[in-house]
Amino acid sequence: MTAPAAASGYRVHHLNCACIQRLRIHGRQLACHCLLVETPSAGLVLVDTGLGTPDLVDPAERLGLMFTYVYAKPKRDPSLAAVNQIRALGFDPRDVRHIVMTHMDLDHVGGLSDFPHATVHLHKLEFDAAMQRRGFKAKHRYLPKMWAHMPRFATYSEEGEPWMGFEAVRGLAGLPPEILLVPLFGHTLGHCGVAVRDTRGWLLHAGDAYFDPREVNGPQRHCAFQVGLFQAMVQTRRRDRLSNQARLRALTAAHPEIRVFSAHNPFEYLDAIGKPDPAGSLHRGRPDSAWALA
Numbered sequence: 001m002t003a004p005a006a007a008s009g010y011r012v013h014h015l016n017c018a019c020i021q022r023l024r025i026h027g028r029q030l031a032c033h034c035l036l037v038e039t040p041s042a043g044l045v046l047v048d049t050g051l052g053t054p055d056l057v058d059p060a061e062r063l064g065l066m067f068t069y070v071y072a073k074p075k076r077d078p079s080l081a082a083v084n085q086i087r088a089l090g091f092d093p094r095d096v097r098h099i100v101m102t103h104m105d106l107d108h109v110g111g112l113s114d115f116p117h118a119t120v121h122l123h124k125l126e127f128d129a130a131m132q133r134r135g136f137k138a139k140h141r142y143l144p145k146m147w148a149h150m151p152r153f154a155t156y157s158e159e160g161e162p163w164m165g166f167e168a169v170r171g172l173a174g175l176p177p178e179i180l181l182v183p184l185f186g187h188t189l190g191h192c193g194v195a196v197r198d199t200r201g202w203l204l205h206a207g208d209a210y211f212d213p214r215e216v217n218g219p220q221r222h223c224a225f226q227v228g229l230f231q232a233m234v235q236t237r238r239r240d241r242l243s244n245q246a247r248l249r250a251l252t253a254a255h256p257e258i259r260v261f262s263a264h265n266p267f268e269y270l271d272a273i274g275k276p277d278p279a280g281s282l283h284r285g286r287p288d289s290a291w292a293l294a
């Protein structure tokens with residue numbers, strides 16, 4: 001592991017752990033944007049996992065025929081799995097001792113089984129929703145096979161401290177105070193963002209709280225029609241989702257220095273890494289057999 005930065009934040013690596021070929025924004029495939037945080041006291045911390053090795057080797061078996069062939073069509077490329085990217089960075093995946101989840105949708109948890117010894121931190125509402133799988137949407141988005149290896153879960157309920165205009169923000173057991181769980185309910189019942197202080201200041205991984213950056217930047221919410229339709233199809237609580245987007249707009253207005261990004265927008269991912277996509281994925285291609293969200 002490289003030495004921790006001298007500043008008060010940590011070194012953060014932005015990883016894209018899936019290419020969703022079927023859905024595109026302005027011609028680019030959707031990403032699964034995850035973070036790898038180097039901490040001196042808690043080892044490596046992963047924020048979301050994206051798809052994992054078994055998903056990327058045999059997506060139909062793990063993710064189902066609909067996700068694989070109809071509405072997502074993930075690229076079959078095991079090098080995208082977080083565990084393989086972590087090795088490629090020169091780290092030992094066994095040093096990933098903690099994983100912080102925005103939520104438990106299959107495209108965020110697929111890599112959990114690649115890190116069987118890590119503690120998995122998430123909001124209690126999300127944990128309960130994923131375990132109970134009540135209703136049609138829950139049965140399709142939460143797949144118990146993703147946690148069949150019985151990871152150690154650490155769950156958090158409503159209590160917390162205010163942070164930058166958000167309520168009930170929680171520090172996490174065994175993790176430093178530079179990593180926080182920020183409730184952003186709506187996409188799912190217990191969906192959260194994850195704030196991390198890196199060497200340049202705070203960043204906020206907003207998970208699936210929005211897909212179109214214009215939803216959270218500027219005084220008024222703007223959203224491409226298809227992006228809005230897609231989010232409405234997969235949301236759990238619309239009112240919560242929209243009120244949390246309003247909070248995110250207030251955050252970006254009051255604190256432009258905080259870097260806010262979502263899990264799937266390919267342009268936010270490319271901005272975060274600050275260079276062309278190294279894997280050559282998320283490419284602009286002919287949009288044949290893809291659904292343009294924007």
Ligand SMILES: [Zn+2]
Nearest residue numbers: 105107208263
């Ligand atoms: Zn997602």
